[in-house]
Every structure is written in C-alpha cells, then in structure tokens.
Amino acid sequence: MFKETACLSLGELKAYHKGKLNGVALRRVEQHLIDCPLCDGALEGINSSLNPVQDQIQLRKLGKATRTSNRPLPVFFNKAVAVLLIFIIATAFLTYWQQTKGERIFAEFYTTPVYEGSLQRGSAEAAINAPIKQKAIIAFGQKDYAQAVDLLEAHISDQANDFEAIFYAGISQLEERNIEKAIQYLQKTRLNDGDQYEGATWYLALAYVRQKEYEKASLLAEEIKMSSDPIYRMKAVALLEKMGNKYQ
Amino acid sequence: MSLRWLKPKKRFAKLSDEQLLTAFQETGEEQYFFALFERYTHQIYYNCKQYLSNEEDCKDMVMTIIEKSYEQLPDTKIDYFKSWLFSVIRNHCISHIRSYRRAASKTEAWKKNQEVEEAFFPIYAGNEKEAQLSSAQIQAALQALEENQRRCIYLFYFENKSYREIMTLTGFSAKNVKSYLQNGKRQLKRSLLVYQQNKS
Numbered sequence: 001m002f003k004e005t006a007c008l009s010l011g012e013l014k015a016y017h018k019g020k021l022n023g024v025a026l027r028r029v030e031q032h033l034i035d036c037p038l039c040d041g042a043l044e045g046i047n048s049s050l051n052p053v054q055d056q057i058q059l060r061k062l063g064k065a066t067r068t069s070n071r072p073l074p075v076f077f078n079k080a081v082a083v084l085l086i087f088i089i090a091t092a093f094l095t096y097w098q099q100t101k102g103e104r105i106f107a108e109f110y111t112t113p114v115y116e117g118s119l120q121r122g123s124a125e126a127a128i129n130a131p132i133k134q135k136a137i138i139a140f141g142q143k144d145y146a147q148a149v150d151l152l153e154a155h156i157s158d159q160a161n162d163f164e165a166i167f168y169a170g171i172s173q174l175e176e177r178n179i180e181k182a183i184q185y186l187q188k189t190r191l192n193d194g195d196q197y198e199g200a201t202w203y204l205a206l207a208y209v210r211q212k213e214y215e216k217a218s219l220l221a222e223e224i225k226m227s228s229d230p231i232y233r234m235k236a237v238a239l240l241e242k243m244g245n246k247y248q
Numbered sequence: 249m250s251l252r253w254l255k256p257k258k259r260f261a262k263l264s265d266e267q268l269l270t271a272f273q274e275t276g277e278e279q280y281f282f283a284l285f286e287r288y289t290h291q292i293y294y295n296c297k298q299y300l301s302n303e304e305d306c307k308d309m310v311m312t313i314i315e316k317s318y319e320q321l322p323d324t325k326i327d328y329f330k331s332w333l334f335s336v337i338r339n340h341c342i343s344h345i346r347s348y349r350r351a352a353s354k355t356e357a358w359k360k361n362q363e364v365e366e367a368f369f370p371i372y373a374g375n376e377k378e379a380q381l382s383s384a385q386i387q388a389a390l391q392a393l394e395e396n397q398r399r400c401i402y403l404f405y406f407e408n409k410s411y412r413e414i415m416t417l418t419g420f421s422a423k424n425v426k427s428y429l430q431n432g433k434r435q436l437k438r439s440l441l442v443y444q445q446n447k448s
Contacts, residue, residue: 003404007330010290029275032413034429038291038334038377045294051303055293058307062289076276 005032008039017046102212104244110206133165145175163193167200179211198232214243273322275436299341313340389439396415
C-alpha cells in the first residue's frame with residue numbers, strides 16, 4: 001500500500017484522461033495518483049487544458065528549448081572555449097606574421113632605383129636613337145611601371161643585349177609584383193652585365209625575399225657582402241640580420 | 249551553437265532521481281541535470297497549467313522553473329527530489345500570479361496542494377515488513393479515519409475498486425473520491441507513523 005511507484009509518463013496520463021486504461025495499467029495510475037501530487041497536478045492540468053494539440057506543440061518546443069536554452073555553461077566548458085579561442089587567435093596571428101614576413105622585409109629594404117643610365121631623359125639623341133627606351137624611362141620615372149614594362153619589353157625584343165633595359169624591366173616587374181618575371185630579368189642582368197652586378201644581385205635578393213625564398217636571398221646577400229661597394233655590403237649585412245641568423 | 253550532444257543519454261534511465269541529482273551536484277555536468285528534468289517536463293508543464301490559464305505564461309513558467317532549478321540545485325540539499333520540485337512549481341506559480349495580479353481561474357488548486365506536499369514522504373519506502381505493525385494497529389488506524397475516507401480507502405485498497413467503481417458505489421464525485429483517498433491515506437500514514445514511533 002505504501003510502496004513507492006514510478007511517476008506516470010505523458011502517455012499514461014493522457015490514456016487515463018481519455019479513459020483508455022483498464023486492469024493493471026488503470027490500477028497503477030490510480031494508485032500512483034493518490035501518492036503523487038506532481039502527477040495528480042499534471043492530470044488536473046490535462047483535464048483543464050482547452051487545446052491538447054497546442055499542449056503537444058508546446059511540450060515539444062519545451063523539450064528542445066531545455067536542451068538549447070541560454071543557460072549558463074559549466075565553468076570547465078567556458079575555460080576550454082577560452083583556451084581554444086586564445087590558441088586559434090595566437091595561431092592565426094603567427095601564421096599571418098610568418099606569411100607577411102617577406103613583404104615586411106622587402107618594404108624595409110626596397111627603394112626604387114633612380115635611372116642613372118646611358119640615356120638622359122628628354123635628350124634629342126635619345127629620342128632619335130632609342131625612342132621606345134626613352135619613353136620607357138620616362139614612364140619608369142613617373143612610376144608608371146606597367147607602361148614601362150610594355151615599352152622595355154618591346155625595346156628588348158629588338159635589342160636583346162641591352163642589359164640596362166633588362167635591369168629596369170626587372171625592377172618594373174618587381175614593382176608590378178610579377179616576381180617570377182622580375183627574377184628572370186634580374187638574373188640575366190646579374191650574370192651578363194658587370195656594371196649592374198651589385199644592383200641586379202641586390203634587387204634579385206629582394207625579389208627572392210618577396211617570394212619568401214629566404215635561402216636563395218641569403219646566398220645572394222652573402223655574395224654582396226663580398227662586393228667592393230661598401231653601401232651594398234652594409235645593406236647585405238643588414239638584410240641577413242633581418243632574415244635571421246639561420247641564413248647567415 | 250547547437251548543444252544537441254548534451255541530450256540526455258539512455259544510460260541514465262536506470263539511475264534514480266536522487267542519484268542523478270547527486271551526480272549533477274558533484275560534477276556540475278549538465279547531462280545529469282537534463283536527464284533528471286526530461287523525466288518531469290510534462291509534469292512541470294501540466295502542473296503549471298493548473299495555475300496559469302495563459303498559454304505563454306505557462307511555457308515561460310516552465311522555462312523559469314528549469315533555469316532557476318539549474319541555478320539552485322548545486323547548492324541545495326534535497327532529500328526527496330519530487331517533493332522539492334513540487335514546491336518549486338507551486339511557489340513559482342503562486343508568486344507569478346501574485347506579482348502580476350492576473351485572474352487565477354484555479355486558485356483552489358494551490359490551496360489543496362498546500363496540504364498534500366507531505367504525501368511525498370513515504371514512511372515505509374516500499375518495505376512494509378520493516379514497519380512490523382500488527383493488523384490490530386492497522387485496523388485501529390483505519391477506524392480512526394473519517395467515515396468517507398475509510399470507505400474509499402477500503403474499497404480502493406481492499407476491494408481493488410477503481411475510482412469510477414467507487415463513484416458508482418458511493419455516489420461521490422470523482423474529485424471527492426480522489427480527495428478522500430489522498431487525505432485518508434495521508435491520515436493513515438500519520439497514524440501508522442505514530443504507532444511505529446511508539447513501538448520504537
């Protein structure tokens with residue numbers, strides 16, 4: 001008589017409310033209702049409900065809501081999320097820092113060379129002998145590197161051994177971020193033009209830096225360190241220091 | 249963020265309310281809390297319906313009760329969960345009705361329920377033999393009941409009649425039959441408890 005029984009399921013309560021139970025099931029429900037105000041109250045609620053369909057919808061919503069409501073999360077969960085966020089942010093920052101290293105070093109060391117070559121801008125002789133190259137040099141001086149590239153390449157197609165033009169074509173491509181092309185032109189100049197050797201090697205090293213090929217850049221910088229030009233030697237030492245001891 | 253993975257697992261089905269409660273209080277893990285409350289969502293909802301006629305109020309009240317319980321449970325000493333839950337539902341609903349002064353169509357419900365809370369505390373907890381009460385003492389306790397209560401108790405427990413059959417035999421309403429049974433059984437418990445205490 002005083003034995004405690006399990007609470008009634010929603011199905012049992014509804015079946016009892018509809019008068020569908022008999023025998024043992026009916027006995028269990030009625031015995032339990034005497035002892036359990038919680039279930040008795042629930043049955044009263046069902047009896048007084050005007051819209052059972054609406055109740056069912058509400059109960060389903062409540063079932064979902066109690067599993068996804070904005071209740072406070074346990075401390076360990078919050079801590080785990082915080083640690084994870086810090087880790088993600090730190091990793092993202094490190095990745096970004098590494099990815100932009102080449103650009104940062106490049107920006108620190110790169111300065112656009114001023115044309116000091118055989119052609120003086122605007123001279124009558126230049127206009128007659130090399131009109132395209134002269135236009136290209138004017139475009140280069142005006143920082144119109146796209147135009148300079150077009151004109152210099154047109155000029156080089158006629159005069160393949162004009163390494164001065166090839167050097168400036170390399171610089172213009174470097175300015176235009178066409179690194180592969182820039183490397184080709186600067187490499188060609190470096191190997192063929194003794195007068196442009198230090199300049200071409202220096203800008204080639206910077207092109208490799210921009211391409212994040214630090215090992216190649218450091219080998220070129222080591223070469224420049226041995227050059228007779230003290231300014232390039234200083235620059236090369238500074239570049240090697242900046243890239244890190246690993247490449248010195 | 250979806251917390252579907254927190255859905256209570258079936259393996260909790262074998263744990264009692266008190267075991268789930270203790271597990272939640274000791275570990276703070278939500279899964280125990282939800283496993284416990286999922287058992288009583290419909291009871292909470294329909295109990296709220298007893299007090300609150302407005303559908304939205306009812307839904308909000310269930311959420312409030314669950315959220316408040318989540319906050320209170322870790323620091324609350326609870327001997328019998330169902331009894332505690334019943335009190336929480338009742339107190340929140342009454343407090344809500346009072347604070348909003350909305351027409352409560354079923355104010356009788358809480359008056360009745362104020363008396364029945366103690367019915368949750370089973371004196372023998374399913375082991376009648378331990379009580380070791382004589383049939384004379386049980387008979388005496390039955391005789392001490394009010395006439396209508398004794399009649400309903402007798403028909404229900406000794407004649408195995410259903411509520412409907414008792415209604416037919418006695419002419420009482422369904423509400424009265426249940427009331428006589430609940431109050432009679434509670435009175436019987438009290439009397440038997442007194443006998444038991446005197447004996448020990």
